[in-house]
Amino acid sequence: MSATTANPSPLTYVLMLAASLLGPALFVWPLHVVVRAGQNALWGVLLAASWAILAAWLHSPRPNAEARADGCVQTALDSLGMILLLGIDVLMLVLLAGMLKAFFLYETPRWACIFPLLAVVMWWTGHGRSAPARITAFWLPWMLIVSLAFGSLALTNATYFRAALPSTDCRLSQVVAAAYTTAYLGVPLGLTVRRLGGTVAGGPGSRYAVFGVLLAGSILLLIYGLNLATLGPDALVHLRWPSVFTLEQVTLDSAFFISRVGIAVIFVWTLGVAMAVLMHFHLATRLWVPPHRSQRRWIVTGVMGLLVAGASNLVLSPLAATHLILHLVNPLAVAYLGIDTLAGIGHRWRTRKQPPEHARPPGHSGPGRRPPSNRPPAPVPDPRH
Numbered sequence: 001m002s003a004t005t006a007n008p009s010p011l012t013y014v015l016m017l018a019a020s021l022l023g024p025a026l027f028v029w030p031l032h033v034v035v036r037a038g039q040n041a042l043w044g045v046l047l048a049a050s051w052a053i054l055a056a057w058l059h060s061p062r063p064n065a066e067a068r069a070d071g072c073v074q075t076a077l078d079s080l081g082m083i084l085l086l087g088i089d090v091l092m093l094v095l096l097a098g099m100l101k102a103f104f105l106y107e108t109p110r111w112a113c114i115f116p117l118l119a120v121v122m123w124w125t126g127h128g129r130s131a132p133a134r135i136t137a138f139w140l141p142w143m144l145i146v147s148l149a150f151g152s153l154a155l156t157n158a159t160y161f162r163a164a165l166p167s168t169d170c171r172l173s174q175v176v177a178a179a180y181t182t183a184y185l186g187v188p189l190g191l192t193v194r195r196l197g198g199t200v201a202g203g204p205g206s207r208y209a210v211f212g213v214l215l216a217g218s219i220l221l222l223i224y225g226l227n228l229a230t231l232g233p234d235a236l237v238h239l240r241w242p243s244v245f246t247l248e249q250v251t252l253d254s255a256f257f258i259s260r261v262g263i264a265v266i267f268v269w270t271l272g273v274a275m276a277v278l279m280h281f282h283l284a285t286r287l288w289v290p291p292h293r294s295q296r297r298w299i300v301t302g303v304m305g306l307l308v309a310g311a312s313n314l315v316l317s318p319l320a321a322t323h324l325i326l327h328l329v330n331p332l333a334v335a336y337l338g339i340d341t342l343a344g345i346g347h348r349w350r351t352r353k354q355p356p357e358h359a360r361p362p363g364h365s366g367p368g369r370r371p372p373s374n375r376p377p378a379p380v381p382d383p384r385h
Helices: 010-025 031-059 071-102 110-126 131-157 172-181 185-196 207-234 242-248 262-288 294-312 316-352
Strands: none
Touching: 010 071, 010 131, 010 185, 010 207, 010 262, 031 172, 031 185, 031 242, 031 316, 071 110, 071 131, 071 185, 071 294, 071 316, 110 131, 110 262, 110 294, 110 316, 131 207, 131 242, 172 185, 172 242, 172 316, 185 207, 185 316, 207 242, 242 262, 262 294
16 A cells, blocks of 8 residues: 555455454453353354454445444544543453453553553554555465464364364354354444445445455454364363463464564464554544644543553453453444444445436436526626626
């Protein structure tokens, strides 16, 4: 993508959407889903993925579509979703700091883990609308390549392949519980598609949003299968960071300058969380800051960073953050996603018969507008009289 434009290419848009969805799930996935549903968890994950694909198509801007008549209502709904998303970021940062202290920075205070990361996020967010796209387009492919490479090495320890398969005893209550547990992961989906989908170079397209959801969903399914096949369902439910533990067991037999890859995994996934928070801050500035108002963008970014940093130090522990996600954030996310989906269905219904711009008759200027009159223009008075 060119550094002089704020319009991402289709590939960059796919990566930005995937980064927005992946960050909150990387290092706690799939613990809570397996705890709720056991071996029926995969059916719930597939159900949630099906809804995400439908929502990506539903919220994608249509080419040549008229602006929403309920723009103020949609903006208010997006603002509520953004506040909820920033709250999720707060809890994810608390969990990230807990993971760093548990595996690497043992005696480091929480603020020392969170503040540097937020400072980098604020710096790149304030640098303009094209900066987050460039950062994501460069770093996310490397993060995925390294994660897949380490995951393939971890397969040598896999012994519970049957546990990673869907259960033949499908229980609807457990499937619904598993899908419900993933609700907080879907909060950024509609916001990202609506705010970025219409800026894609070459015009909006729902297929790009679907590709982004498929990329994020594929990574989550691979992590799910790797954890279940390596640890088994009985051991997994007793580990707070199952994915980190799985990859920590990978050894390189001293072939490299490190014998274990745990530190590299923690670095890569910390980068993933940073990119997710960067994307969410970027969406907030697109929502709350008019274009070409760089000074206001810096102010809004600074206020958000200070609020997120302060709130992350008010949460008592990672255990408290997990409790808030499951018992407070998830019900709010379900309510928000329900209202957001109904709003998207309403918008699609209103615009379902709208013809594309090239098929409209001459003089048509949109639904509800009077076509221009055929009368000749009024004569201009001669200034000499």
